[in-house]
Amino acid sequence: MNTPNTFEVIIIGGSYAGLSAAMALGRSLRKTLVIDSGKPCNRQTPHSHNFLTQDGQKPSDIARLARKQVEAYDSVSFLNELATDGKKTTYGFEIRTESGKAFQAKKLIFATGIKDIMPDIKGFAECWGISVIHCPYCHGYEFRSRKTAIMANGDRAFHLASMVNNLTEDITILTMGRAEFSPEQLQKLEKNSVRIVEEKLSEIEHEHGHLSALHFKGGKMQHFDALYASIPFEQHTDLPGKLGCELTEDGYIKIDDFQNTSAEGIFACGDNTSYFRSVAQAVSTGNATGAYVNRELTEEQF
Structure with missing residues (x-):
């Protein structure tokens, strides 16, 4: 043919x-x-x-x-x-x-x-690939030593925290609900000063995709420079x-x-x-x- x-x-x-x-x-x-x-x-x-x-x-x-x-x-x-x-x-x-x-x-x-598949969080899609990121190898160096959040839970969150820990000492895991870590994982997270927040994220405050603060459904707000997200x-x-x-x-x-x-x-x-x-x-x-x-x-x- x-x-x-x-x-x-x-x-x-x-x-x-x-x-x-x-x-x-x-x-x-x-x-x-x-x-x-x-x-x-x-x-x-x-x-x-x-x-x-x-x-x-x-x-x-x-x-x-x-x-x-x-x-x-x-x-x-x-x-x-x-x-x-x-x-x-x-x-x-x-x-x-x-x-x-x-x-x-x-x-x-x-x-x-x-x-x-983007979560139903205001501002998430606009920040995806800019300051809401997925990979330490692709983006982590640019956010080294910056205030960093990780939106994940369980083994995935633990793995990301261990990888990002080499890039910044200021890490907070957002579990979006009840945290699911083993006692051994919790011990290591605490040893490395990784904070855990169980409140659900409601909005990402940003300017042209560069996030400045995260707002939670309970009304709290925290300032961050980057958010790793496993979606x-x-x-x-x-x-x-x-x-x-x-x-x-x-x-x-x-x-x-x-x-x-x-x-x-x-x-x-x-x-x-x-x-x-x-x-x-x-x-x-x-x-x-x-x-x-x-x-x-x-x-x-x-």
Whole structure:
């Protein structure tokens, strides 16, 4: 099959993981289509960190440069649309977009990321990725020695507190209800002067996403500079599930050591497969996925 809408590989998601996979495939002369809706999950984050050669750069600038470099490979095409449906075919797969276009490919790569589910707290969404943050490696250095809160409970809160403790000595855990720590955890938290607040958070006072104070439902208010938050998420699209890709207990796309999903011919990379969310990690897994897909195509064709 050789038509304008037929490709060897379709990559759904054109952010860091998808572009990295596309570069590996482009350098192997694989006819590849990248379908991207243009809504990366870190679009509100002002700067990206912990990525060698790009530390402190704007995420949008990194993505813009990445796309420009991938566009230099003639075998890679781009479509700025939302992929809405897909099915298995005798050729491989068919993907349909919001405008009704249909495309065929032998292999699929999902680099679609995840969608964070914001809690019903005034100001939370506006601060997400700016001063309400998720990862000490991505954001912690910028808030070192600052007054810091952690919105989590139990093992997750304990883990975050232990990680953040190396960055600041002023830590308060907001359990949003009854604290759920073991006696041993409570002892360590007390030893490290980590405070615990069980009152529920009602509002984040901020200016353009930079928080200044947290308001609680009981009427109290405390000043903070940063808030780590562990919030739920869902897959950015239901297409992997429709095509038979299994999810893990935590909600990530289940993959093996070679980025294969449970559905033959479908691969996944980036934030949709791992709790370790960073630009560097997305680029790394995307690059590996492109190589694994090329290897599979080579074995089938040679």
